[in-house]
Amino acid sequence: MTDRTLIVAGIGTEVGKTVASAVLVEALQADYWKPIQSGGLDDSDTDTVRRLISNSTSCFHPEAYRLTEPLSPHAAAEIDGVMIELDKFIAPETQNRLIIELAGGLMVPLNNHDLTIDLVRQLGVPVVLVSRNYLGSINHTLLSVEACRSRNIPLLGILFNGPTVPMSETFILNYTGLPCLGRIGQEEHMTKEAIRKYANLIRQDLKEIELSKA
Template identity: 60%
Template sequence: MSFAYPTHPKRYFVTGISTDVGKTVAAAVLTQALQADYWKPVQAGGLDHTDTHTVQRLVSNPRSVFHPEAYRLQMPASPHTAAAAEGVRLSLEQIVLPSTQNHLIVEGAGGLMVPLNEQELVLDLIQNLNLEVVLVSRNYLGSINHTLTSAEVLRYRNIPVAGILFNGEPNPSTEEFILNYTKLPALPRLLEETDLNQETVQRYAQTFRTYFTAHDLQ
Protein backbone atom coordinates (compact mmCIF):
# COMPACT_ATOMS: atom_id res chain seq x y z
CA MET A 1 0.00 0.00 0.00
CA SER A 2 1.36 3.41 -0.95
CA PHE A 3 0.62 6.62 0.90
CA ALA A 4 -0.18 9.93 -0.75
CA TYR A 5 2.09 12.75 0.30
CA PRO A 6 0.41 14.01 3.50
CA THR A 7 -1.55 17.26 3.45
CA HIS A 8 -1.73 17.23 7.24
CA PRO A 9 1.23 15.15 8.43
CA LYS A 10 0.96 13.16 11.64
CA ARG A 11 3.58 13.65 14.30
CA TYR A 12 3.96 11.00 16.99
CA PHE A 13 6.21 10.98 20.05
CA VAL A 14 7.15 7.40 20.93
CA THR A 15 7.68 6.97 24.66
CA GLY A 16 7.77 3.93 26.92
CA ILE A 17 6.51 2.89 30.33
CA SER A 18 10.15 2.20 31.27
CA THR A 19 13.52 1.62 29.67
CA ASP A 20 14.11 -1.32 27.32
CA VAL A 21 10.46 -1.82 26.40
CA GLY A 22 11.04 -1.57 22.65
CA LYS A 23 10.66 2.11 21.77
CA THR A 24 13.26 2.00 19.00
CA VAL A 25 11.73 -1.00 17.25
CA ALA A 26 8.28 0.57 17.57
CA ALA A 27 9.65 3.82 16.15
CA ALA A 28 11.19 1.94 13.22
CA VAL A 29 7.90 0.20 12.42
CA LEU A 30 5.96 3.47 12.60
CA THR A 31 8.57 5.21 10.45
CA GLN A 32 8.33 2.49 7.82
CA ALA A 33 4.52 2.31 8.01
CA LEU A 34 4.06 6.03 7.40
CA GLN A 35 7.22 6.52 5.33
CA ALA A 36 7.83 9.15 7.97
CA ASP A 37 10.88 11.13 8.97
CA TYR A 38 12.57 10.07 12.22
CA TRP A 39 14.14 12.15 14.96
CA LYS A 40 15.73 11.29 18.30
CA PRO A 41 16.12 14.64 20.14
CA VAL A 42 18.53 13.40 22.84
CA GLN A 43 20.97 10.50 22.48
CA ALA A 44 22.83 9.59 25.66
CA GLY A 45 25.57 7.02 25.13
CA GLY A 46 26.20 4.60 22.28
CA LEU A 47 27.22 7.31 19.85
CA ASP A 48 28.86 4.78 17.54
CA HIS A 49 25.57 2.89 17.25
CA THR A 50 22.72 5.25 18.07
CA ASP A 51 19.00 4.65 17.99
CA THR A 52 18.97 6.66 14.77
CA HIS A 53 21.46 4.20 13.27
CA THR A 54 19.22 1.30 14.33
CA VAL A 55 16.11 2.80 12.77
CA GLN A 56 18.03 3.63 9.58
CA ARG A 57 19.12 0.00 9.35
CA LEU A 58 15.56 -1.29 9.79
CA VAL A 59 13.73 1.17 7.53
CA SER A 60 13.72 0.47 3.79
CA ASN A 61 11.47 3.08 2.19
CA PRO A 62 13.12 5.88 0.15
CA ARG A 63 11.14 8.78 1.61
CA SER A 64 12.18 8.79 5.27
CA VAL A 65 14.71 11.41 6.35
CA PHE A 66 16.72 10.89 9.55
CA HIS A 67 17.25 14.18 11.32
CA PRO A 68 20.29 14.83 13.55
CA GLU A 69 19.89 14.79 17.30
CA ALA A 70 19.61 18.09 19.18
CA TYR A 71 21.99 16.67 21.80
CA ARG A 72 24.56 13.86 21.52
CA LEU A 73 25.99 12.87 24.89
CA GLN A 74 28.76 10.39 25.61
CA MET A 75 27.58 8.85 28.90
CA PRO A 76 24.95 6.08 28.79
CA ALA A 77 22.88 7.56 31.59
CA SER A 78 19.84 9.70 32.28
CA PRO A 79 20.09 12.74 29.98
CA HIS A 80 20.52 15.21 32.85
CA THR A 81 23.39 13.16 34.28
CA ALA A 82 25.04 12.62 30.89
CA ALA A 83 24.75 16.33 30.12
CA ALA A 84 26.18 17.38 33.48
CA ALA A 85 29.19 15.13 32.91
CA GLU A 86 30.00 17.24 29.84
CA GLY A 87 29.21 20.56 31.48
CA VAL A 88 26.05 20.93 29.41
CA ARG A 89 22.51 21.84 30.48
CA LEU A 90 19.78 20.51 28.21
CA SER A 91 17.37 23.27 27.20
CA LEU A 92 13.88 22.70 25.84
CA GLU A 93 14.31 25.89 23.80
CA GLN A 94 17.15 24.21 21.91
CA ILE A 95 15.09 21.11 21.09
CA VAL A 96 13.16 22.30 18.05
CA LEU A 97 11.15 20.05 15.73
CA PRO A 98 12.94 19.49 12.41
CA SER A 99 11.45 21.26 9.43
CA THR A 100 9.60 18.73 7.27
CA GLN A 101 6.35 18.39 5.34
CA ASN A 102 6.36 14.65 5.97
CA HIS A 103 5.00 12.57 8.83
CA LEU A 104 7.43 12.61 11.75
CA ILE A 105 8.25 9.99 14.38
CA VAL A 106 10.05 11.35 17.45
CA GLU A 107 11.64 8.90 19.89
CA GLY A 108 12.13 9.84 23.52
CA ALA A 109 14.72 8.76 26.06
CA GLY A 110 13.43 6.28 28.63
CA GLY A 111 10.00 7.05 30.06
CA LEU A 112 7.93 10.15 30.71
CA MET A 113 9.51 11.13 34.01
CA VAL A 114 13.13 10.94 32.87
CA PRO A 115 14.84 14.25 33.74
CA LEU A 116 16.39 16.41 31.05
CA ASN A 117 17.71 18.98 33.48
CA GLU A 118 17.20 19.89 37.14
CA GLN A 119 13.59 20.94 36.56
CA GLU A 120 12.24 19.52 33.29
CA LEU A 121 11.32 16.02 32.17
CA VAL A 122 10.71 14.16 28.92
CA LEU A 123 7.04 14.82 29.71
CA ASP A 124 7.70 18.56 29.51
CA LEU A 125 9.45 18.08 26.17
CA ILE A 126 6.44 16.26 24.73
CA GLN A 127 4.15 19.04 25.88
CA ASN A 128 6.50 21.71 24.59
CA LEU A 129 6.66 20.04 21.15
CA ASN A 130 2.86 19.64 21.13
CA LEU A 131 2.97 16.02 19.94
CA GLU A 132 0.61 13.06 20.14
CA VAL A 133 2.00 10.09 22.06
CA VAL A 134 2.39 6.44 21.20
CA LEU A 135 2.89 4.68 24.54
CA VAL A 136 4.95 1.48 24.32
CA SER A 137 4.20 -1.09 27.01
CA ARG A 138 5.73 -4.48 27.74
CA ASN A 139 4.42 -7.21 30.03
CA TYR A 140 6.54 -7.76 33.15
CA LEU A 141 5.95 -7.74 36.89
CA GLY A 142 5.01 -4.13 37.63
CA SER A 143 4.07 -3.21 34.08
CA ILE A 144 0.41 -2.60 34.95
CA ASN A 145 1.45 0.02 37.49
CA HIS A 146 3.95 1.60 35.08
CA THR A 147 1.47 1.68 32.20
CA LEU A 148 -1.42 3.09 34.23
CA THR A 149 0.84 5.69 35.84
CA SER A 150 2.13 6.80 32.44
CA ALA A 151 -1.38 7.01 31.01
CA GLU A 152 -2.62 8.97 34.03
CA VAL A 153 0.23 11.49 33.82
CA LEU A 154 -0.45 12.05 30.13
CA ARG A 155 -4.16 12.53 30.85
CA TYR A 156 -3.39 14.99 33.66
CA ARG A 157 -1.24 17.04 31.28
CA ASN A 158 -3.93 16.88 28.54
CA ILE A 159 -1.46 15.26 26.14
CA PRO A 160 -3.24 13.28 23.41
CA VAL A 161 -2.42 9.57 23.15
CA ALA A 162 -2.84 7.73 19.84
CA GLY A 163 -2.83 4.42 21.68
CA ILE A 164 -0.87 1.81 23.60
CA LEU A 165 1.53 -0.40 21.65
CA PHE A 166 2.15 -3.69 23.44
CA ASN A 167 5.55 -5.16 22.62
CA GLY A 168 6.69 -8.68 23.38
CA GLU A 169 5.00 -11.78 24.78
CA PRO A 170 1.23 -11.25 25.08
CA ASN A 171 -0.53 -11.33 28.44
CA PRO A 172 -4.26 -11.05 27.65
CA SER A 173 -5.37 -10.55 31.26
CA THR A 174 -2.90 -7.73 31.88
CA GLU A 175 -3.56 -6.03 28.57
CA GLU A 176 -7.34 -6.27 28.92
CA PHE A 177 -7.17 -4.63 32.35
CA ILE A 178 -4.91 -1.82 31.08
CA LEU A 179 -7.12 -1.08 28.09
CA ASN A 180 -10.35 -1.20 30.10
CA TYR A 181 -8.94 1.08 32.80
CA THR A 182 -7.26 3.66 30.56
CA LYS A 183 -9.92 3.60 27.80
CA LEU A 184 -7.03 3.99 25.34
CA PRO A 185 -7.00 2.12 22.02
CA ALA A 186 -4.61 -0.75 21.43
CA LEU A 187 -2.34 -0.26 18.44
CA PRO A 188 -1.17 -3.34 16.52
CA ARG A 189 1.20 -5.32 18.71
CA LEU A 190 4.81 -6.33 18.19
CA LEU A 191 6.07 -9.78 19.13
CA GLU A 192 9.47 -11.10 20.16
CA GLU A 193 11.50 -11.60 17.00
CA THR A 194 14.64 -13.72 16.77
CA ASP A 195 15.63 -12.01 13.52
CA LEU A 196 14.85 -8.31 13.43
CA ASN A 197 15.56 -6.92 9.98
CA GLN A 198 14.00 -4.80 7.23
CA GLU A 199 11.70 -7.60 6.14
CA THR A 200 10.38 -8.06 9.69
CA VAL A 201 9.79 -4.33 10.09
CA GLN A 202 8.07 -4.13 6.70
CA ARG A 203 5.72 -6.96 7.70
CA TYR A 204 4.66 -5.10 10.84
CA ALA A 205 4.52 -1.82 8.92
CA GLN A 206 1.89 -3.27 6.58
CA THR A 207 -0.28 -4.13 9.58
CA PHE A 208 0.07 -0.59 10.90
CA ARG A 209 -0.78 0.91 7.50
CA THR A 210 -4.01 -1.08 7.50
CA TYR A 211 -4.75 0.12 11.02
CA PHE A 212 -4.02 3.76 10.21
CA THR A 213 -6.23 3.64 7.12
CA ALA A 214 -9.11 1.95 8.97
CA HIS A 215 -8.94 4.49 11.81
CA ASP A 216 -8.32 7.50 9.58
CA LEU A 217 -4.97 8.14 11.28
CA GLN A 218 -2.92 8.43 8.10
Protein backbone atom coordinates in the same frame (compact mmCIF):
# COMPACT_ATOMS: atom_id res chain seq x y z
CA MET B 1 4.15 20.84 14.61
CA THR B 2 1.17 19.20 12.92
CA ASP B 3 -1.11 16.20 13.23
CA ARG B 4 1.37 14.49 10.92
CA THR B 5 3.80 14.23 13.85
CA LEU B 6 3.80 11.49 16.49
CA ILE B 7 5.86 11.03 19.64
CA VAL B 8 6.94 7.53 20.65
CA ALA B 9 7.11 7.29 24.43
CA GLY B 10 7.75 4.25 26.58
CA ILE B 11 6.50 3.12 29.98
CA GLY B 12 10.18 2.80 30.95
CA THR B 13 13.59 2.00 29.55
CA GLU B 14 14.28 -1.04 27.36
CA VAL B 15 10.64 -1.52 26.37
CA GLY B 16 11.30 -1.34 22.63
CA LYS B 17 10.75 2.30 21.67
CA THR B 18 13.36 2.14 18.90
CA VAL B 19 11.86 -0.97 17.31
CA ALA B 20 8.40 0.57 17.63
CA SER B 21 9.72 3.76 16.05
CA ALA B 22 11.17 1.77 13.14
CA VAL B 23 7.82 0.06 12.60
CA LEU B 24 5.97 3.40 12.61
CA VAL B 25 8.55 5.02 10.33
CA GLU B 26 8.15 2.15 7.88
CA ALA B 27 4.36 2.04 8.17
CA LEU B 28 3.98 5.76 7.49
CA GLN B 29 7.16 6.25 5.43
CA ALA B 30 7.81 9.02 7.92
CA ASP B 31 10.90 10.98 8.90
CA TYR B 32 12.60 10.18 12.21
CA TRP B 33 14.03 12.38 14.94
CA LYS B 34 15.46 11.46 18.33
CA PRO B 35 15.98 14.71 20.25
CA ILE B 36 18.39 13.21 22.80
CA GLN B 37 20.84 10.35 22.33
CA SER B 38 22.52 9.26 25.56
CA GLY B 39 25.44 6.94 24.87
CA GLY B 40 25.88 4.63 21.91
CA LEU B 41 27.01 7.43 19.65
CA ASP B 42 28.88 5.01 17.35
CA ASP B 43 25.66 3.06 16.76
CA SER B 44 22.80 5.33 17.77
CA ASP B 45 19.08 4.69 17.77
CA THR B 46 18.91 6.78 14.61
CA ASP B 47 21.40 4.37 13.01
CA THR B 48 19.30 1.41 14.17
CA VAL B 49 16.06 2.75 12.70
CA ARG B 50 17.82 3.67 9.45
CA ARG B 51 19.19 0.13 9.24
CA LEU B 52 15.81 -1.52 9.89
CA ILE B 53 13.56 0.32 7.45
CA SER B 54 13.19 -0.47 3.76
CA ASN B 55 11.56 2.61 2.25
CA SER B 56 13.58 5.32 0.54
CA THR B 57 11.30 8.21 1.54
CA SER B 58 12.21 8.60 5.21
CA CYS B 59 14.78 11.19 6.26
CA PHE B 60 16.75 11.07 9.49
CA HIS B 61 17.25 14.32 11.34
CA PRO B 62 20.19 15.04 13.67
CA GLU B 63 19.72 14.92 17.42
CA ALA B 64 19.50 18.13 19.41
CA TYR B 65 21.81 16.61 22.05
CA ARG B 66 24.35 13.82 21.61
CA LEU B 67 25.62 12.73 25.03
CA THR B 68 28.49 10.32 25.53
CA GLU B 69 27.28 8.28 28.53
CA PRO B 70 24.33 5.81 28.53
CA LEU B 71 22.67 7.50 31.50
CA SER B 72 19.60 9.57 32.28
CA PRO B 73 19.86 12.72 30.12
CA HIS B 74 20.41 15.04 33.08
CA ALA B 75 23.26 12.88 34.41
CA ALA B 76 24.85 12.33 30.98
CA ALA B 77 24.61 16.04 30.25
CA GLU B 78 26.35 16.96 33.50
CA ILE B 79 29.24 14.61 32.72
CA ASP B 80 29.58 16.20 29.28
CA GLY B 81 29.37 19.71 30.71
CA VAL B 82 26.13 20.41 28.86
CA MET B 83 22.88 21.96 30.07
CA ILE B 84 19.77 20.59 28.39
CA GLU B 85 17.29 23.42 27.82
CA LEU B 86 13.70 23.01 26.67
CA ASP B 87 13.80 26.04 24.38
CA LYS B 88 16.67 24.46 22.43
CA PHE B 89 14.39 21.71 21.12
CA ILE B 90 13.12 22.72 17.70
CA ALA B 91 11.49 19.98 15.66
CA PRO B 92 12.99 19.62 12.19
CA GLU B 93 11.04 21.14 9.32
CA THR B 94 9.66 18.57 6.92
CA GLN B 95 6.69 18.16 4.60
CA ASN B 96 6.63 14.50 5.54
CA ARG B 97 5.22 12.80 8.61
CA LEU B 98 7.61 12.81 11.56
CA ILE B 99 8.19 10.20 14.26
CA ILE B 100 9.90 11.55 17.40
CA GLU B 101 11.44 8.99 19.74
CA LEU B 102 11.99 10.01 23.35
CA ALA B 103 14.89 8.98 25.58
CA GLY B 104 13.79 6.76 28.47
CA GLY B 105 10.43 7.04 30.18
CA LEU B 106 8.17 10.05 30.50
CA MET B 107 9.36 11.10 33.96
CA VAL B 108 13.07 10.99 33.15
CA PRO B 109 14.84 14.24 34.14
CA LEU B 110 16.37 16.43 31.45
CA ASN B 111 17.87 18.88 33.94
CA ASN B 112 17.23 19.93 37.54
CA HIS B 113 13.77 21.26 36.71
CA ASP B 114 12.36 19.64 33.56
CA LEU B 115 11.28 16.10 32.76
CA THR B 116 10.89 14.38 29.41
CA ILE B 117 7.14 14.78 29.73
CA ASP B 118 7.66 18.56 29.82
CA LEU B 119 9.30 18.28 26.40
CA VAL B 120 6.30 16.24 25.21
CA ARG B 121 3.90 18.91 26.44
CA GLN B 122 5.98 21.61 24.78
CA LEU B 123 5.97 19.81 21.42
CA GLY B 124 2.20 19.40 21.68
CA VAL B 125 1.65 16.37 19.44
CA PRO B 126 -0.04 12.98 20.05
CA VAL B 127 1.81 10.22 21.88
CA VAL B 128 2.06 6.55 20.95
CA LEU B 129 2.77 4.76 24.23
CA VAL B 130 4.92 1.63 23.98
CA SER B 131 4.20 -0.98 26.64
CA ARG B 132 6.01 -4.26 27.26
CA ASN B 133 4.67 -7.06 29.43
CA TYR B 134 6.64 -7.70 32.63
CA LEU B 135 5.85 -7.83 36.34
CA GLY B 136 4.81 -4.27 37.14
CA SER B 137 4.08 -3.20 33.58
CA ILE B 138 0.38 -2.63 34.24
CA ASN B 139 1.30 -0.16 36.98
CA HIS B 140 3.91 1.56 34.79
CA THR B 141 1.52 1.78 31.85
CA LEU B 142 -1.36 3.22 33.86
CA LEU B 143 0.93 5.73 35.56
CA SER B 144 2.27 6.84 32.16
CA VAL B 145 -1.27 7.29 30.84
CA GLU B 146 -2.29 9.22 33.95
CA ALA B 147 0.78 11.45 33.70
CA CYS B 148 -0.12 12.38 30.13
CA ARG B 149 -3.80 12.92 30.82
CA SER B 150 -3.14 15.11 33.85
CA ARG B 151 -1.12 17.39 31.55
CA ASN B 152 -3.64 17.31 28.70
CA ILE B 153 -1.19 15.46 26.45
CA PRO B 154 -3.11 13.60 23.72
CA LEU B 155 -2.60 9.84 23.56
CA LEU B 156 -3.18 8.15 20.21
CA GLY B 157 -3.05 4.65 21.66
CA ILE B 158 -0.88 1.85 23.01
CA LEU B 159 1.56 -0.26 21.03
CA PHE B 160 2.52 -3.52 22.75
CA ASN B 161 6.02 -4.86 22.18
CA GLY B 162 7.34 -8.31 23.05
CA PRO B 163 5.62 -11.43 24.38
CA THR B 164 1.83 -11.13 24.58
CA VAL B 165 0.02 -11.47 27.92
CA PRO B 166 -3.67 -11.18 27.00
CA MET B 167 -4.95 -10.68 30.55
CA SER B 168 -2.61 -7.74 31.19
CA GLU B 169 -3.19 -6.14 27.80
CA THR B 170 -6.97 -6.47 28.03
CA PHE B 171 -7.01 -4.85 31.45
CA ILE B 172 -4.82 -1.94 30.30
CA LEU B 173 -6.97 -1.26 27.24
CA ASN B 174 -10.27 -1.56 29.10
CA TYR B 175 -9.13 0.58 32.03
CA THR B 176 -7.61 3.36 29.93
CA GLY B 177 -10.11 3.24 27.08
CA LEU B 178 -7.21 3.65 24.65
CA PRO B 179 -7.06 1.75 21.36
CA CYS B 180 -4.43 -0.88 20.72
CA LEU B 181 -2.30 0.31 17.81
CA GLY B 182 -0.81 -3.13 17.29
CA ARG B 183 1.48 -5.75 18.71
CA ILE B 184 5.13 -6.31 17.86
CA GLY B 185 6.02 -9.89 18.66
CA GLN B 186 9.18 -11.29 20.18
CA GLU B 187 11.69 -11.87 17.38
CA GLU B 188 15.00 -13.68 17.75
CA HIS B 189 16.52 -11.12 15.38
CA MET B 190 14.74 -7.94 14.38
CA THR B 191 15.24 -7.63 10.63
CA LYS B 192 13.98 -5.42 7.83
CA GLU B 193 11.57 -8.18 6.88
CA ALA B 194 10.15 -8.30 10.40
CA ILE B 195 9.78 -4.52 10.51
CA ARG B 196 7.93 -4.57 7.19
CA LYS B 197 5.62 -7.31 8.48
CA TYR B 198 4.61 -5.34 11.57
CA ALA B 199 4.45 -2.10 9.62
CA ASN B 200 1.89 -3.61 7.26
CA LEU B 201 -0.25 -4.72 10.20
CA ILE B 202 -0.01 -1.46 12.11
CA ARG B 203 -0.60 0.70 9.02
CA GLN B 204 -4.17 -0.55 8.83
CA ASP B 205 -4.77 0.03 12.56
CA LEU B 206 -3.50 3.60 12.23
CA LYS B 207 -5.77 4.25 9.23
CA GLU B 208 -8.81 3.03 11.16
CA ILE B 209 -8.00 5.28 14.12
CA GLU B 210 -7.44 8.30 11.87
CA LEU B 211 -10.73 7.65 10.06
CA SER B 212 -12.61 7.34 13.35
CA LYS B 213 -11.32 10.78 14.37
CA ALA B 214 -12.17 12.40 11.04
